[in-house]
Amino acid sequence: MSRNSLLVAAAVLALPIAAPAAAQEAGSVQIKGFVTGVLPDGEITEVETDLIGLPAGSQTRATDSYVPTVAIEYFVSPNFSFETICCVTPHDVRGTGGLAGAELIDDAIILPASLTAKYHFDLGGGLKPYFGAGPTYFLIFSEDVGADAAALGVTDTDLSDELGFVLQAGFDVPLNDRGLGFSLDAKRYFVGTTATFSAGNTVALQTEHDLDPWVVSAGLAFRF
Numbered sequence: 001m002s003r004n005s006l007l008v009a010a011a012v013l014a015l016p017i018a019a020p021a022a023a024q025e026a027g028s029v030q031i032k033g034f035v036t037g038v039l040p041d042g043e044i045t046e047v048e049t050d051l052i053g054l055p056a057g058s059q060t061r062a063t064d065s066y067v068p069t070v071a072i073e074y075f076v077s078p079n080f081s082f083e084t085i086c087c088v089t090p091h092d093v094r095g096t097g098g099l100a101g102a103e104l105i106d107d108a109i110i111l112p113a114s115l116t117a118k119y120h121f122d123l124g125g126g127l128k129p130y131f132g133a134g135p136t137y138f139l140i141f142s143e144d145v146g147a148d149a150a151a152l153g154v155t156d157t158d159l160s161d162e163l164g165f166v167l168q169a170g171f172d173v174p175l176n177d178r179g180l181g182f183s184l185d186a187k188r189y190f191v192g193t194t195a196t197f198s199a200g201n202t203v204a205l206q207t208e209h210d211l212d213p214w215v216v217s218a219g220l221a222f223r224f
């Protein structure tokens with residue numbers, strides 16, 4: 001066999017050995033399947049229009065939601081990556097303070113379109129904590145008028161889509177040498193929304209709200 005043939009054969013035989021190492025370098029992809037808790041605030045920060053006459057001390061909160069989520073991450077280098085997530089979360093808006101217990105909005109669905117840039121630290125022993133940050137755009141749809149808002153004559157409600165910012169921290173731990181791992185992740189979103197309650201064609205109530213949810217996730221990851 002010629003020298004060139006031997007070199008080609010050696011290269012081909014080396015591919016299965018080299019592939020796992022390359023999967024940890026630039027160009028690798030990591031997919032994570034999470035169980036996620038979305039824990040928003042929802043408080044009123046400003047009342048712009050009030051034809052209803054809100055009671056003194058009126059305030060609101062958005063309910064928590066627990067859903068499955070998927071994260072997809074692309075590694076530009078062993079320590080730097082970009083990540084996006086896929087999920088929708090349902091929430092209600094309820095009154096507190098002077099509006100305690102009032103059902104204001106039902107079944108608002110939030111799609112948080114987000115992209116974070118992440119830096120990963122290698123502490124040895126497989127533990128790799130990371131920090132990240134990036135923009136987010138909250139798409140909010142399918143909201144219904146709550147029973148108590150409807151009793152006041154509200155016929156339609158809307159929560160505005162808004163641009164915001166997200167901070168992220170967490171860690172990855174490998175479970176084997178074939179790309180399977182465990183991940184724990186926490187995000188804090190900084191984003192608001194405008195709530196508009198209409199009676200026919202008249203805006204009866206319009207308020208500004210901080211959503212600012214904590215989003216906490218745990219699950220399995222596979223890197224290839």
